[in-house]
Amino acid sequence: xxxxxxxxxxxxxxxxRIESGELSPGSQLPSERTLxxxxxxxxxxxxxxxxxxxxxxxxxxxxRRGWYVSTRRLVYNPAKHVNFARLASSQGFEARWTTxxxxxxxxxPEMEDEAGFPSxxxxxxxxNDFFLDNQKVAHVVSHLHAERLKDIxxxxxxxALTQVVQEEYGISLLQxxxxxxxxxxxxxxxxxxxxxxxxxxxYVRRVKTDERGAVLSVEQEYWRYDAIELRVDxx
Amino acid sequence: xxxxxxxxxxxxxxxxRIESGELSPGSQLPSERTLxxxxxxxxxxxxxxxxxxxxxxxxxxxxRRGWYVSTRRLVYNPAKHVNFARLASSQGFEARWTTxxxxxxxxxPEMEDEAGFPSxxxxxxxxNDFFLDNQKVAHVVSHLHAERLKDIxxxxxxxALTQVVQEEYGISLLQxxxxxxxxxxxxxxxxxxxxxxxxxxxYVRRVKTDERGAVLSVEQEYWRYDAIELRVDxx
DNA sequence: GAGTGGTCTAGACCACACA
DNA sequence: GTGTGGTCTAGACCACTCC
Numbered sequence: 001x002x003x004x005x006x007x008x009x010x011x012x013x014x015x016x017r018i019e020s021g022e023l024s025p026g027s028q029l030p031s032e033r034t035l036x037x038x039x040x041x042x043x044x045x046x047x048x049x050x051x052x053x054x055x056x057x058x059x060x061x062x063x064r065r066g067w068y069v070s071t072r073r074l075v076y077n078p079a080k081h082v083n084f085a086r087l088a089s090s091q092g093f094e095a096r097w098t099t100x101x102x103x104x105x106x107x108x109p110e111m112e113d114e115a116g117f118p119s120x121x122x123x124x125x126x127x128n129d130f131f132l133d134n135q136k137v138a139h140v141v142s143h144l145h146a147e148r149l150k151d152i153x154x155x156x157x158x159x160a161l162t163q164v165v166q167e168e169y170g171i172s173l174l175q176x177x178x179x180x181x182x183x184x185x186x187x188x189x190x191x192x193x194x195x196x197x198x199x200x201x202x203y204v205r206r207v208k209t210d211e212r213g214a215v216l217s218v219e220q221e222y223w224r225y226d227a228i229e230l231r232v233d234x235x
Numbered sequence: 236x237x238x239x240x241x242x243x244x245x246x247x248x249x250x251x252r253i254e255s256g257e258l259s260p261g262s263q264l265p266s267e268r269t270l271x272x273x274x275x276x277x278x279x280x281x282x283x284x285x286x287x288x289x290x291x292x293x294x295x296x297x298x299r300r301g302w303y304v305s306t307r308r309l310v311y312n313p314a315k316h317v318n319f320a321r322l323a324s325s326q327g328f329e330a331r332w333t334t335x336x337x338x339x340x341x342x343x344p345e346m347e348d349e350a351g352f353p354s355x356x357x358x359x360x361x362x363n364d365f366f367l368d369n370q371k372v373a374h375v376v377s378h379l380h381a382e383r384l385k386d387i388x389x390x391x392x393x394x395a396l397t398q399v400v401q402e403e404y405g406i407s408l409l410q411x412x413x414x415x416x417x418x419x420x421x422x423x424x425x426x427x428x429x430x431x432x433x434x435x436x437x438y439v440r441r442v443k444t445d446e447r448g449a450v451l452s453v454e455q456e457y458w459r460y461d462a463i464e465l466r467v468d469x470x
Numbered sequence: 471g472a473g474t475g476g477t478c479t480a481g482a483c484c485a486c487a488c489a
Numbered sequence: 490g491t492g493t494g495g496t497c498t499a500g501a502c503c504a505c506t507c508c
Contacts, residue, residue: 031492042480182437230415
């Protein structure tokens, strides 16, 4: 038997309402104070339960807006090249994304580790936000080799990166050094995703090179914790 | 500038002591009440900061024992077959593990989804705990096809699974359906790892089949959140 | 037995969202 | 303006660890 804890009462109360369909995916939970009144418990206890449910991936919260029921996860294979929109729609999601072109920047020594480019390289910087069923679920920062992939940024709007590079630049991109790490999302990212500071997330870094191993692109993806599930189907 | 928050004072105070080496990896933090006194802050505030640091992967806690500084992460490629001990020692860790043989069980319909075996299959169940530098970092539950891999359990003690299956049974194992998900560790696992209930973790499931796609082994790994970093080096 | 972490209460104030 | 979530205080009791 589970030990008796008040926060487990809150947790199970909410889980039951999610399972029964009373709280549907994407809908907002009652306010914390309403839950306190319903269950006659202190707000600190209720918040403890809500944070547990968040870390379970059952609910998420938007900064100062409240708590929401998580939707199903996008199944995502980070080792394969993917076109985000096609992947999402093949799984029945309504997908869209925004693009922000930050122009050319020079890779600084401090960035080198994260970016994979030698410092001093000129790269295009591009930021994308991904939406699933109208919810922002990922923030992506991409760096692309500016000299080797001149004027590539506008070309990636409608086609996948690998495809553009192959067709327009005659270079075969290879996926290298894929890194996956659960993280606490930083302020810059939580702001972008509208989440509360300290929200859990998943960090995925994908480095692509040409056939000689020279780095041509680095994508850094920050996903809402409950929005994806990673699968790698080898062979 | 970062917004002024008391819990950020605590967080930075601890980070500074970690960076300065005053708190070394694996060592215990001062007690919560000591930190309160040092910083003249309330224990709730201090605990909020500690939980943030835990989710950052900087510290972890052992149930009712206290908070400890995280050690460096094992770099782990779940797509490749690995021998845990060899991998860990190649990265300079002192590695050991324990094995528990649970005998033969029959896969029930409820287990089917998780296990990958058709229900009704007889499988060996084996549990392993992995230690890095004398810290328990992972709990693994393995299921192995009992008829096709008869008496395999004792053979895996010193050799890697793939190798044993190839050499002793003449079967080439293929890695299939790798699943990675950050989770809240369940009571069964936190007890095994000595962590507090509600500790964050990483769940990795690896399914191996023969060349025809018949499932021969399913490994379910529960890792301490801050103990590993996943890398998949494609090609 | 002293001290620890785990849980829980009962408040408070602020900045922000929403209407 | 009302209500919300975000932050913070000042306690309390219990079960457990450690000495």
